[in-house]
Amino acid sequence: MFTRRKKALSAGGIAAFVIASALTATIGSSAQADDLVTHHEFQVNCNVSHRANNDPIVFPNMPGASHNHSFVGNPTTNAATTLNSLNAAGAGATTC
Numbered sequence: 001m002f003t004r005r006k007k008a009l010s011a012g013g014i015a016a017f018v019i020a021s022a023l024t025a026t027i028g029s030s031a032q033a034d035d036l037v038t039h040h041e042f043q044v045n046c047n048v049s050h051r052a053n054n055d056p057i058v059f060p061n062m063p064g065a066s067h068n069h070s071f072v073g074n075p076t077t078n079a080a081t082t083l084n085s086l087n088a089a090g091a092g093a094t095t096c
Contacts, residue, residue, distance in 0.1 A: 046096035049075035056081040072096070
């Protein structure tokens, strides 16, 4: 009985793969990368002030918990940054 079930599952998996392959070949993949990247994720006219593995929005008060970010604008940004701490840095505290 185990052998029949294994064969049935294998046949089902192969059928699903064939159908998925046929649909991809017919329709095409909508998630194809551009041949030439002509844009950036973010466009700002400011210099990078620093880089750090901090994300005060996703991982607040957890320095080093995130992937690396490039910070622009306020040079005081860190893992504990809040709106109040950004405002406390003053209007002149910017790389823009």
